[in-house]
Amino acid sequence: MKRHIGKHEFAEKIMENRKRFYCIAYSYVKNEQDALDIISEASCKGLLHLKDLEGPDYFLTWMTRIVVNTAIDFIRKNSRFTGFQEVFQGQPAEIPAENISDSGPDQELLLDLYNAMDILEPEERTYIVLYYFEAYNFREISEMLKIPESTVKTRVYRALDKMKCHMTGGWNT
Numbered sequence: 001m002k003r004h005i006g007k008h009e010f011a012e013k014i015m016e017n018r019k020r021f022y023c024i025a026y027s028y029v030k031n032e033q034d035a036l037d038i039i040s041e042a043s044c045k046g047l048l049h050l051k052d053l054e055g056p057d058y059f060l061t062w063m064t065r066i067v068v069n070t071a072i073d074f075i076r077k078n079s080r081f082t083g084f085q086e087v088f089q090g091q092p093a094e095i096p097a098e099n100i101s102d103s104g105p106d107q108e109l110l111l112d113l114y115n116a117m118d119i120l121e122p123e124e125r126t127y128i129v130l131y132y133f134e135a136y137n138f139r140e141i142s143e144m145l146k147i148p149e150s151t152v153k154t155r156v157y158r159a160l161d162k163m164k165c166h167m168t169g170g171w172n173t
């Protein structure tokens with residue numbers, strides 16, 4: 001029998017996982033305020049559709065999917081403005097220093113990785129974020145996104161190849 005969670009339990013679970021959701025949102029927009037806006041909007045969407053949650057055991061994957069979809073929607077809505085803003089400011093959004101642990105080669109590699117992620121389409125970025133940053137396996141991503149596991153694998157490896165080509169100078173995007 002399916003057990004629904006109440007609003008208070010929902011709020012507790014959001015608070016328990018807020019850092020995880022923030023990291024996911026931030027990986028898409030690389031802006032603290034935008035990431036917080038995405039989390040806020042995703043939380044509202046989750047609360048409005050709480051009846052659709054299959055049970056407490058599915059909360060994390062269900063809410064992660066809402067955050068990812070909200071981030072992708074945010075990027076789509078703001079893509080024209082973002083492109084316009086970058087032309088006049090000359091610089092893409094930077095990663096806050098507190099998100100980078102040490103200086104040196106690891107910091108440089110992390111910055112290169114984030115820059116390589118910028119070349120990915122939002123949907124491609126979803127696979128990298130879920131698999132490498134959030135440590136979901138292919139099966140879990142498949143269930144979350146409701147697509148075949150083989151498709152998830154293909155898309156993860158295709159996105160990795162695209163990033164690798166970019167990082168090694170294979171093409172310019």
